[in-house]
Amino acid sequence: MVLFARGLYRIARASARASRCQWAFSSLQSPRNQPTQLLESATHFYSPIDSSQKVLGCRAFYSWVSNALANVGHQTQRQSSPAAEEKLDPFSLVADELSLLANRLRSMVVAEVPKLASAAEYFFKIGAEGKRFRPTVLLLMATAIDAPILRPLPDTTVDTLPMELRTRQQCVAEITEMIHVASLLHDDVLDDADTRRGVGSLNFVMGNKLAVLAGDFLLSRACVALASLKNTEVVSLLARVVEHLVTGETMQMTTTSEQRCSMEYYMQKTYYKTASLISNSCKAIALLAGQTAEVAMLAYDYGKNLGLAFQLIDDVLDFTGTSASLGKGSLSDISHGIITAPILFAIEEFPELRSIVDRGFDNPTNVDLALEYLGKSKGIERTRELATMHANLASAAIDSLPESDDENVLKSRRALVELTQRVITRTK
Amino acid sequence: MVVAEVPKLASAAEYFFKIGAEGKRFRPTVLLLMATAIDAPILRPLPDTTVDTLPMELRTRQQCVAEITEMIHVASLLHDDVLDDADTRRGVGSLNFVMGNKLAVLAGDFLLSRACVALASLKNTEVVSLLARVVEHLVTGETMQMTTTSEQRCSMEYYMQKTYYKTASLISNSCKAIALLAGQTAEVAMLAYDYGKNLGLAFQLIDDVLDFTGTSASLGKGSLSDISHGIITAPILFAIEEFPELRSIVDRGFDNPTNVDLALEYLGKSKGIERTRELATMHANLASAAIDSLPESDDENVLKSRRALVELTQRVITRTK
Numbered sequence: 001m002v003l004f005a006r007g008l009y010r011i012a013r014a015s016a017r018a019s020r021c022q023w024a025f026s027s028l029q030s031p032r033n034q035p036t037q038l039l040e041s042a043t044h045f046y047s048p049i050d051s052s053q054k055v056l057g058c059r060a061f062y063s064w065v066s067n068a069l070a071n072v073g074h075q076t077q078r079q080s081s082p083a084a085e086e087k088l089d090p091f092s093l094v095a096d097e098l099s100l101l102a103n104r105l106r107s108m109v110v111a112e113v114p115k116l117a118s119a120a121e122y123f124f125k126i127g128a129e130g131k132r133f134r135p136t137v138l139l140l141m142a143t144a145i146d147a148p149i150l151r152p153l154p155d156t157t158v159d160t161l162p163m164e165l166r167t168r169q170q171c172v173a174e175i176t177e178m179i180h181v182a183s184l185l186h187d188d189v190l191d192d193a194d195t196r197r198g199v200g201s202l203n204f205v206m207g208n209k210l211a212v213l214a215g216d217f218l219l220s221r222a223c224v225a226l227a228s229l230k231n232t233e234v235v236s237l238l239a240r241v242v243e244h245l246v247t248g249e250t251m252q253m254t255t256t257s258e259q260r261c262s263m264e265y266y267m268q269k270t271y272y273k274t275a276s277l278i279s280n281s282c283k284a285i286a287l288l289a290g291q292t293a294e295v296a297m298l299a300y301d302y303g304k305n306l307g308l309a310f311q312l313i314d315d316v317l318d319f320t321g322t323s324a325s326l327g328k329g330s331l332s333d334i335s336h337g338i339i340t341a342p343i344l345f346a347i348e349e350f351p352e353l354r355s356i357v358d359r360g361f362d363n364p365t366n367v368d369l370a371l372e373y374l375g376k377s378k379g380i381e382r383t384r385e386l387a388t389m390h391a392n393l394a395s396a397a398i399d400s401l402p403e404s405d406d407e408n409v410l411k412s413r414r415a416l417v418e419l420t421q422r423v424i425t426r427t428k
Numbered sequence: 429m430v431v432a433e434v435p436k437l438a439s440a441a442e443y444f445f446k447i448g449a450e451g452k453r454f455r456p457t458v459l460l461l462m463a464t465a466i467d468a469p470i471l472r473p474l475p476d477t478t479v480d481t482l483p484m485e486l487r488t489r490q491q492c493v494a495e496i497t498e499m500i501h502v503a504s505l506l507h508d509d510v511l512d513d514a515d516t517r518r519g520v521g522s523l524n525f526v527m528g529n530k531l532a533v534l535a536g537d538f539l540l541s542r543a544c545v546a547l548a549s550l551k552n553t554e555v556v557s558l559l560a561r562v563v564e565h566l567v568t569g570e571t572m573q574m575t576t577t578s579e580q581r582c583s584m585e586y587y588m589q590k591t592y593y594k595t596a597s598l599i600s601n602s603c604k605a606i607a608l609l610a611g612q613t614a615e616v617a618m619l620a621y622d623y624g625k626n627l628g629l630a631f632q633l634i635d636d637v638l639d640f641t642g643t644s645a646s647l648g649k650g651s652l653s654d655i656s657h658g659i660i661t662a663p664i665l666f667a668i669e670e671f672p673e674l675r676s677i678v679d680r681g682f683d684n685p686t687n688v689d690l691a692l693e694y695l696g697k698s699k700g701i702e703r704t705r706e707l708a709t710m711h712a713n714l715a716s717a718a719i720d721s722l723p724e725s726d727d728e729n730v731l732k733s734r735r736a737l738v739e740l741t742q743r744v745i746t747r748t749k
Contacts, residue, residue, distance in 0.1 A: 187530075212507055220563040226560065235544065238544075240541070246537045246538045253534075
C-alpha cells in the first residue's frame with residue numbers, strides 16, 4: 001500500500017538515531033529498542049516467522065490502518081448512478097487474486113541464498129497484511145479494460161488467451177510491487193560520507209549493504225519476470241519507471257534553492273517518484289491486453305492522476321495529521337527540508353516565507369514560523385483543490401473507457417472511481 | 429546514452445565512462461570481435477529485421493549489446509563499491525567515496541534501467557531474458573560472497589559457482605546474445621557462450637593469483653585485497669587441500685595481519701598458485717577450442733577476429749596485472 005510504504009518510509013526517516021536501514025518498524029511501538037539490538041538481527045532481518053513482539057506490533061499497526069481505511073470508505077459520499085449499486089470496496093473485489101499474487105511473489109523471491117530471501121521477503125510478508133494499493137489498482141484496471149479483443153494479441157496463441165492474459169497481468173502487478181519495494185530499500189541507503197562520525201558500527205554498515213543487495217535482488221527478479229512476459233514495449237515502459245524513480249529521488253536529494261521553491265519542479269519530481277510507477281504499469285496492463293492506443297492512454301491517465309492526487313493529499317496530511325488543524329501531522333517532510341505543495345502555495349501568497357524556507361528547517365522555530373504562514377495562507381486548501389482536480393481527471397479517464405455490458409467490467413470501473421474518492425477523502 | 433535530467437545523476441553515471449577511468453573495455457572488445465568472428469553467411473532469415481536493412485542493422489544491434497553489457501557491468505561495480513566501502517576503483521576515487529553511498533546506489537540503478545530500456549529496444553525477447561538473468565546472477569554472486577558460511581568459504585565448488593555468477597555469466601551470456609542477434613544456430617550460440625564462460629573463468633583465476641603475486645612472481649607482493657577482506661580464492665583453496673591446518677587459520681578470519689602472513693606462508697609452501705594457473709590455462713584452452721570449433725569461413729575479417737579472440741585467451745593467462 002502506497003500509504004504504508006510512505007508512512008513507514010517517513011517513520012524510518014524520522015527515527016534518526018536508530019538505524020534508518022528500513023527495519024525501523026520496531027521503533028513504532030518500542031522506542032526504547034536500542035539500535036544495536038535492532039541490528040543484531042539485521043543479518044537475519046526480522047523473519048516474520050519470529051513471533052517477536054516487534055513483528056506482531058507491526059502487524060497490529062497494519063490492521064489498524066486497514067480498518068481505518070475501510071472506515072473511510074464507508075464515509076465517502078459519491079454520486080452513484082444506478083440505484084441498486086451495492087457498497088463497493090475496491091480492495092475486497094480483488095482480495096483473492098491478491099493473495100494468489102502474494103504467494104507467487106513470495107515463491108518468486110526465494111533465492112539461493114536464504115539471507116537474501118528473508119531480507120527481500122520481509123516487505124512482502126508485512127505488506128500482505130496491508131491493502132497493497134498498487135496491485136489493487138492494476139488488477140482492477142485489468143478487468144476494467146477487459147473489452148472484447150478486436151485484434152489478435154501479440155505473443156500469445158488464441159487458445160491460451162483468457163488464462164494466459166490474466167496471469168501476465170498479475171505478473172505486471174508483481175513486478176510493479178518488486179520495483180516499488182526495491183526503490184524503497186535503495187532510498188533508505190545512507191550517505192556514510194555525511195553521517196558517519198568516527199567509526200560506523202558494523203551493524204550500520206551491514207544494514208546498508210544488505211539494503212543495497214536486497215534492492216538489487218528484487219530489481220533483478222523484476223527484470224527476469226519482465227523478460228518472461230515477452231513484450232518488449234512493456235519491458236521498455238517499466239524500465240523507464242525505474243529510471244524515473246531514480247531521477248525523482250535524485251531530484252529530491254540535490255535541489256538548488258531555486259528548484260526547491262518551484263511548483264513545476266515539485267510536480268515533476270512527484271510524477272517521477274510517485275505517479276510514474278502506477279501510470280506506466282496501468283498502461284502496461286492495457287498493452288498486454290492488446291488494447292488500442294487510446295485505451296492504453298486512458299489507463300495511463302488514470303494511474304498518473306491517481307498517483308498525483310495521492311501524493312498531494314499525502315503532503316497535506318503530513319501537516320494536518322488526522323485532524324483538520326495544522327501542525328498535528330508528523331511534519332516529517334518539512335523537518336527533512338522537503339518543501340511540498342502546501343508550502344509552495346503559501347509562498348505564492350507570502351513571498352517572505354521564501355526566505356524562511358531558504359534558511360532551512362534544522363531549527364524547529366523556523367518550522368513553527370513556516371506553519372504560521374501556512375495557517376494564514378490558503379496553502380492547504382489549494383493543495384486539496386489540486387488533488388481533487390487530479391482525482392476527477394482520473395475518474396474521467398475511467399468514464400471515457402469504451403462502453404461495456406459486462407457486469408464485472410462495470411464493477412471494476414466503479415471500484416476504480418471509488419478509489420479516486422478515497423484517495424482524497426482519507427484522513428491518514 | 430547516459431545523459432540524465434538531473435546533472436548530478438548524469439555525472440554520477442558517467443563517472444566510469446570518462447576517459448581514464450574506463451578500464452581496458454575488455455568486455456566490449458570481446459563482444460565486437462565475437463560479432464565478426466561468427467559472421468558467417470546467414471542461412472535463415474533474421475528474426476525482427478527486414479532483409480534490406482540487414483548488415484547495418486545487425487552490427488548496430490550487436491554494438492548495442494556491447495554497450496548494454498558495459499552498463500550492466502559498471503552498475504554492478506558501483507553497487508559493489510558501496511558494499512565493500514571501497515575508496516578507490518580503477519585508480520581513481522570510487523564514486524561512493526566521492527559522492528556518497530546513496531548517489532552511487534542511485535547511479536547504479538539508473539544505469540541498470542538504461543540498460544533495460546536499451547535491451548527492450550532490441551526487440552528480441554530471448555536476448556532480454558538472457559541479460560536479465562545476468563543481472564540476477566551478478567546479485568546472487570555478490571550475495572554468495574557476502575554471506576558465506578565457513579563451510580562454503582572453503583569449498584572449491586562454491587567458489588567456482590560464485591565466480592561464474594560474478595564474472596563469467598555476464599560475458600558468456602552476452603557472447604551468446606551476440607550470436608542470437610545474428611540469427612546463428614544453437615550450436616554457434618553455444619560455442620560463443622562457452623568461449624565467454626571459459627574466458628571469464630580464466631580471467632578471474634589469474635586475477636586471484638595476481639592479488640597475491642602482483643607484478644612479481646613472488647608471493648605477498650600483490651595488493652592482498654581479497655584475503656584482507658576475508659575473501660578466500662582459488663590459490664588458498666588449493667593450499668587448504670594440501671595443508672588442512674590452513675583451514676583453521678582461514679576460519680579465524682583475517683582482521684589480524686599476522687593471520688594473513690601465516691596464510692601466505694602456507695600458500696608459499698603449497699602448490700596453490702601453480703594449480704590455479706593450471707586451472708586458468710585449462711579454461712583458456714577450452715575457450716580457444718570453442719573458437720576453433722566455429723563453422724569454417726573464408727572471410728579474412730572473420731578469420732582475423734577469430735585469431736584475435738584466441739590471442740585474448742593467451743593474454744588473459746600471461747598478463748602480469
